[in-house]
Amino acid sequence: MRTTGDVRRVWLAGALVGLSALVVGAGCALFQSERVSKGQKLYAHYCMHCHGEHGRQNEGYNWSSMPDPRPKDLSAKEEMSTFKDEELFATVSREMKDTTPEVGDKIGDDEFAVPTMPTFKYTLSEEELWAIVAYVRTLHGTKLQYDVDGRKKGLQDQLQAAQQQYDRAKQVLETAEKKAEEEAKKKRAEVDDSATSKEQEALAVAAKELEKAKAAEANFSARPKFAAVARPDLTMKPGQAVKLSDDGRRLYMNKYGCHACHRVGETGGVVGPALDRAGFRLNSTWVYRWIKYPQSMKPDTRMPNLGLTDSDAKAIVMYVGTLRAPGPDKSEAKAQAKVE
Ligand code: HEC
Ligand code: HEC
CATH class of the missing domain: 1.10.760.10 (Cytochrome c-like domain)
Structure with missing residues (x-):
């Protein structure tokens, strides 16, 4: 009981x-x-x-x-x-x-x-x-179910494992090198680098994996950072410029949706400035740098970095350069007043 x-x-x-x-x-x-x-x-x-x-x-x-x-x-x-x-x-x-x-x-x-x-x-x-x-x-009245902290921990664990793998590969290579050296000494020959090529390769692979794991872990809590945008070469033949700006217009609309935030004529959003006269107003090299990496110039801008490739950015710069609407007349001033 x-x-x-x-x-x-x-x-x-x-x-x-x-x-x-x-x-x-x-x-x-x-x-x-x-x-x-x-x-x-x-x-x-x-x-x-x-x-x-x-x-x-x-x-x-x-x-x-x-x-x-x-x-x-x-x-x-x-x-x-x-x-x-x-x-x-x-x-x-x-x-x-x-x-x-x-x-x-x-x-x-x-x-x-x-x-x-x-x-x-x-x-x-x-x-x-x-x-x-x-x-x-x-x-919409629900809750996040995803285990964000678990994801963070997972990335940390992966980094640790990659570090261990790298350390091990380094040790294996060092041992193999020592052995190759001793053998060379015995034969009174030069050390043969190719004797350890397998171990060198394994270390290179481990180093790459470690870099990847480091980047993934860093990217979890820090905003992505990129190298400064190199000065683009924007010189080209006139025919090429026309073709490129056509491509640029297509990418502007159908890939990066720049018109979601920028107005040209009567169409487009109003989050960023209108680009009707961008061809007059803005320097091409500056536009290239801006659209490739806006945060490097203005960290808190509302314009996201859209991950433009170099060639896409070049094409879009050519298109933006063709935007040369006539200066504000009365009707445009009126349209502007309506927006504001
Ligand atoms: C420039 C305007 C714009 C901005 C800024 C924007 N969105 Fe959107 N969003 C859209 C449009 C357009 C759609 C597509 C609507 C459709 O397909 O019906 C959309 C769709 C979505 C969807 C639905 C996706 C799906 O699978 O159907 C989600 C979720 C979303 N947005 C979240 C966000 C979040 C979060 C942010 C900010 C980090 C954001 N959006 C910023 C314009 C925007
Ligand atoms: C989510 C909205 C958004 C999208 C999408 C967007 N932009 Fe922007 N853009 C802005 C904002 C906001 C600014 C103003 C910058 C600031 O002061 O923060 C800006 C500024 C600019 C400027 C400088 C304009 C000036 O007069 O100084 C250019 C050029 C530009 N954007 C081009 C583009 C291109 C090209 C794309 C597509 C690849 C694009 N933007 C996509 C929001 C956007």
């Missing part, structure tokens, strides 16, 4: 388990709300002009100026709940794709590739992107 003491002990143990679960749960909730409020700030800076404060249609000031498709309603629970956290993350951190039919990139049926929804892969850290996803979840 159970004594009262036993019962009390069982009750106490149960209460302790419950209590510790509560503490762990509260810790997570605290973490989660920190992440959400960080995400909210980033959303306000990078997303709100298009998607609106609450994610609703026609709420952001850029919404009605944008070409179709208009920014998605992020508050629509029914639709948004069908996306996994990983899918939302993939949308904000994807590579831009040339959506031009036939000549453009191959795009899978399930792949999200709307040029006027920018990527933030080259602008924000992975942790920041997860914070944004966590905030977006709150807009």
Whole structure:
């Protein structure tokens, strides 16, 4: 028969388990709300002009100026709940794709590739992107399920493993070199470098893996950093310039969706300045540097780094150079007043 003491002990143990679960749960909730409020700030800076404060249609000031498709309603629970956290993350951190039919990139049926929804892969850290996803979840009344801290830990573990692999490969090479040296001494010959080529190769592979793991781990919590943009060579024959600026126009519209934020004539968004007269106003080398890496000139600009390749950037610069609308007359001044 159970004594009262036993019962009390069982009750106490149960209460302790419950209590510790509560503490762990509260810790997570605290973490989660920190992440959400960080995400909210980033959303306000990078997303709100298009998607609106609450994610609703026609709420952001850029919404009605944008070409179709208009920014998605992020508050629509029914639709948004069908996306996994990983899918939302993939949308904000994807590579831009040339959506031009036939000549453009191959795009899978399930792949999200709307040029006027920018990527933030080259602008924000992975942790920041997860914070944004966590905030977006709150807009339709759900919660981030993805284990962000687990991901962070995973990257740290991978880095540690890569470091160990590298150290081991280095040791193996050193041992092999010593052995080759001794053998050479015995034969009174020169040390044969090729005797350790297998070990050298293994070390090179390990070094590459280590670099990759280091970059992935660093990119988790720090924003991506790139080398300074080299001065482009923009000299070319006139025929080539025409072809290139045609390509540039296509990429501007169908790959990088620059018109989502910039107006030319009557079309395009109003997040950035109108580019009607950019060909007169802006120096080509400057434009090249800006579009390749806006954050290097203005770290907090709302214009994301869209990951332009050198050749795409060159083509777009040629196109921007052709934008030479006549100076503001009355009708344009009126249109300007309407925008403001
Ligand atoms: C320049 C305007 C613009 C900005 C800035 C912008 N978006 Fe979008 N967003 C769009 C457009 C356009 C779509 C596509 C709508 C469609 O396909 O129906 C879209 C779609 C989405 C989708 C739905 C993706 C899918 O699979 O259908 C999500 C999620 C999203 N945006 C999140 C964000 C977040 C988060 C940010 C900020 C980090 C952001 N957007 C910034 C314009 C923008
Ligand atoms: C999400 C919105 C957004 C997208 C997409 C975008 N830009 Fe911008 N852009 C801006 C903003 C905002 C500025 C103003 C810079 C600042 O002061 O922060 C800007 C500035 C510029 C400028 C300098 C304009 C001037 O008059 O000083 C050029 C040129 C430019 N962008 C070209 C492009 C091109 C080309 C693309 C496509 C590859 C592009 N932008 C995509 C938002 C955007």
